[in-house]
Amino acid sequence: MIEELLAACFFTPLIAALLVAPFEAVWAKSSRIILLTATLAVFTISLLFIPAVTVHGIILKHSILPMSVKPSSVGVLLSITLVAFLSSLYNFKAEQGGRLPPPVYSGFILLLLTVMIGLVVFDDLVILYILVETTIGVTVILVTHKKGKFPLQAAFKYLIITAVSAILFLAGVIILFNLTGDYSLISLYEKPWILRENSNLTLLAVALITAGLGADIGIAPFHGWLPDAVPASPDTVNSFTAVEGVPLFYALYQLVNPIFQAYPSPYITGLLAGLGAVSVIIGNLIAYQQRDYMRMIAYSCIDVYGYTALILSLFNTAAYTAGFFYLINASIMKMSLFQNLGVVEKNAETTNMNNLKGLAGKLGKTSYIYLASFLSLTGIPPFAGFYAKILAYNVIYNFIAASNIILGVLALTALISLSLVALAYFANSYHKIFLESAEKTGLKTGEPHILTWLPSLIGVAVSLIIGVQPQLLYVLLS
Amino acid sequence: MSVTQIILYLIAAALTVTGVIVRENLKSIKILAAQAAAIITVNLAYYIEQIAASLNPLEPAAIISLIIEASVTVIVIPQLIRKVKTHVINGNMKSESLTYTPPVLNLKTFSTISLGFNIFFLLFTSHLLYANLLPSQLQLLPLAILVLVNSVLGMVYNRDAVKITVALNMAFNAFTPLLSSLPLPYILLELTSLILVNIILVFIVSEMAEKYNTINVSEWSVNYD
Numbered sequence: 174m175i176e177e178l179l180a181a182c183f184f185t186p187l188i189a190a191l192l193v194a195p196f197e198a199v200w201a202k203s204s205r206i207i208l209l210t211a212t213l214a215v216f217t218i219s220l221l222f223i224p225a226v227t228v229h230g231i232i233l234k235h236s237i238l239p240m241s242v243k244p245s246s247v248g249v250l251l252s253i254t255l256v257a258f259l260s261s262l263y264n265f266k267a268e269q270g271g272r273l274p275p276p277v278y279s280g281f282i283l284l285l286l287t288v289m290i291g292l293v294v295f296d297d298l299v300i301l302y303i304l305v306e307t308t309i310g311v312t313v314i315l316v317t318h319k320k321g322k323f324p325l326q327a328a329f330k331y332l333i334i335t336a337v338s339a340i341l342f343l344a345g346v347i348i349l350f351n352l353t354g355d356y357s358l359i360s361l362y363e364k365p366w367i368l369r370e371n372s373n374l375t376l377l378a379v380a381l382i383t384a385g386l387g388a389d390i391g392i393a394p395f396h397g398w399l400p401d402a403v404p405a406s407p408d409t410v411n412s413f414t415a416v417e418g419v420p421l422f423y424a425l426y427q428l429v430n431p432i433f434q435a436y437p438s439p440y441i442t443g444l445l446a447g448l449g450a451v452s453v454i455i456g457n458l459i460a461y462q463q464r465d466y467m468r469m470i471a472y473s474c475i476d477v478y479g480y481t482a483l484i485l486s487l488f489n490t491a492a493y494t495a496g497f498f499y500l501i502n503a504s505i506m507k508m509s510l511f512q513n514l515g516v517v518e519k520n521a522e523t524t525n526m527n528n529l530k531g532l533a534g535k536l537g538k539t540s541y542i543y544l545a546s547f548l549s550l551t552g553i554p555p556f557a558g559f560y561a562k563i564l565a566y567n568v569i570y571n572f573i574a575a576s577n578i579i580l581g582v583l584a585l586t587a588l589i590s591l592s593l594v595a596l597a598y599f600a601n602s603y604h605k606i607f608l609e610s611a612e613k614t615g616l617k618t619g620e621p622h623i624l625t626w627l628p629s630l631i632g633v634a635v636s637l638i639i640g641v642q643p644q645l646l647y648v649l650l651s
Numbered sequence: 652m653s654v655t656q657i658i659l660y661l662i663a664a665a666l667t668v669t670g671v672i673v674r675e676n677l678k679s680i681k682i683l684a685a686q687a688a689a690i691i692t693v694n695l696a697y698y699i700e701q702i703a704a705s706l707n708p709l710e711p712a713a714i715i716s717l718i719i720e721a722s723v724t725v726i727v728i729p730q731l732i733r734k735v736k737t738h739v740i741n742g743n744m745k746s747e748s749l750t751y752t753p754p755v756l757n758l759k760t761f762s763t764i765s766l767g768f769n770i771f772f773l774l775f776t777s778h779l780l781y782a783n784l785l786p787s788q789l790q791l792l793p794l795a796i797l798v799l800v801n802s803v804l805g806m807v808y809n810r811d812a813v814k815i816t817v818a819l820n821m822a823f824n825a826f827t828p829l830l831s832s833l834p835l836p837y838i839l840l841e842l843t844s845l846i847l848v849n850i851i852l853v854f855i856v857s858e859m860a861e862k863y864n865t866i867n868v869s870e871w872s873v874n875y876d
Binding site: 303 | 785856
């Protein structure tokens with residue numbers, strides 16, 4: 174019975190995606206209700222993994238399908254389903270139609286949720302590749318939902334870059350499959366000597382997989398699509414895809430970690446840490462220069478992914494917990510920010526911060542939630558972001574200081590300085606959008622519908638609760 | 652790996668370069684089909700050699716995989732792009748000046764870069780094969796990477812969305828022989844996702860042609876200021 178939870182978690186959104194169109198034909202506007210119900214059901218199922226997996230400390234495996242849930246992946250699954258549920262709640266009022274008909278749009282959102290869950294629960298190399306490719310395809314379709322020329326351009330660029338990255342990922346998977354002779358991820362743990370004997374090919378596979386998945390995630394220098402795709406996408410889609418980095422990073426870690434355990438090469442750490450450091454620098458410095466708030470958030474996403482890559486590159490249990498703690502909190506906060514900025518964009522009809530002033534007067538709740546979200550994202554207490562940054566700094570400092578204390582202090586200083594840059598551009602955006610005198614507002618309406626700010630408020634509340642009681646998330650990632 | 656397989660892969664690499672530099676899109680699409688056929692023949696050559704040497708009888712699953720791969724990469728995808736090109740793009744963009752999109756670099760510069768890269772990579776591949784540094788099942792990998800990199804160069808070289816789509820498919824084709832060891836359901840899933848990627852691509856290209864009258868990707872960029 175318990176193992177059927179696994180199948181239910183993966184197949185519920187898939188079945189719902191298939192049902193959307195027939196239901197819409199019978200009852201117009203049913204697609205939003207199906208989307209909301211399905212995401213709530215999947216969130217509830219993922220909550221059930223806490224007593225079934227976390228409390229008992231067991232790995233739940235499916236007897237037929239190559240699926241499993243580990244105690245350390247329950248938090249990852251919960252974050253995906255929580256963001257999906259909160260985003261579908263926001264979507265209920267915020268979605269205003271676009272290029273895709275409503276059942277097609279809702280169907281693709283549910284398909285995206287299915288593949289994101291699949292990336293966490295499947296243990297098969299080839300299925301992971303198929304899921305990564307499907308994730309890209311579905312996200313590209315969703316980017317085109319917004320009407321106009323720009324989304325098509327962004328979607329084309331996104332698809333070309335990520336399709337090439339999918340080929341690199343496939344090449345990496347082919348190498349691993351040919352070395353181990355097995356499609357299962359477990360075989361990477363079971364046959365470490367093969368990976369050690371073919372060290373050059375193993376390193377090539379790691380490089381290809383990192384480049385492939387890194388481009389899908391949006392790590393520099395493969396991030397070219399991200400600053401276009403975020404402003405081009407509707408706010409509802411951005412809200413759903415805010416959590417996309419979590420399953421993709423999980424897949425990357427699941428693939429590279431066993432290889433690192435078998436062949437702990439400094440090149441593997443160096444590759445991921447180097448890409449992470451470059452992403453943090455590029456993300457923060459370019460985000461600071463942006464006048465378009467959606468592009469600012471896009472570059473901020475590159476910073477978040479860079480931090481995560483930097484932490485996970487250390488490949489130990491503390492790094493895993495710190496990396497995903499940070500990424501999960503950042504994803505929930507990004508969801509909140511996208512929803513808040515979606516409300517701003519709909520009301521002010523511009524994404525240029527220089528054309529906005531004093532919106533706090535009419536969008537009071539939205540402005541407070543935006544403030545709390547960016548404070549959590551940048552690591553200000555009492556939110557979870559603070560604890561996430563402490564964990565991250567601790568792991569990185571301990572690793573570097575083990576060989577050179579001065580280098581450890583310098584690395585920590587650089588990371589804290591870059592975090593201050595992030596705090597500066599978010600504070601600047603808050604000041605430009607919500608504060609100052611209200612002479613340029615030109616808002617269409619006042620405070621929006623409760624469903625457009627409540628989900629982001631819940632996101633902030635979750636961050637606050639985890640910030641006060643960090644062991645709640647910590648235990649789900651340990 | 653046999654000499655026939657090497658020659659066929661080199662033909663595929665040459666077709667890849669030709670496909671991304673030809674002026675007309677329809678020729679480019681025909682070359683895509685020819686490139687896919689050359690790469691499928693790499694597998695076919697392997698099976699024929701196995702049968703001739705009486706090493707392994709050909710399994711039905713392998714025959715079915717080969718037929719499906721050939722159908723998708725040689726027929727379905729080139730036909731899909733050709734239909735969009737002839738019906739949607741040509742239907743909306745009548746004049747030759749609109750349908751021809753000049754590439755990013757001039758042909759001479761691209762040819763020099765491409766030739767230099769190919770010579771360097773072939774020397775590297777020869778070293779890998781001569782020194783027997785790769786396991787037997789991965790000996791085709793450097794040649795697949797050669798085709799892939801030529802396709803990526805083609806994507807960077809072109810501004811024409813149709814040619815970029817063709818080059819992307821050439822890159823996907825590069826790894827087809829290495830997938831032959833996978834079970835049939837996996838190959839079917841992989842090919843289905845490939846078709847889906849192409850459907851999305853042609854949807855975007857045809858939308859741009861229909862609504863904005865351009866397939867030149869450099870005209871799609873947005874000024875944020």
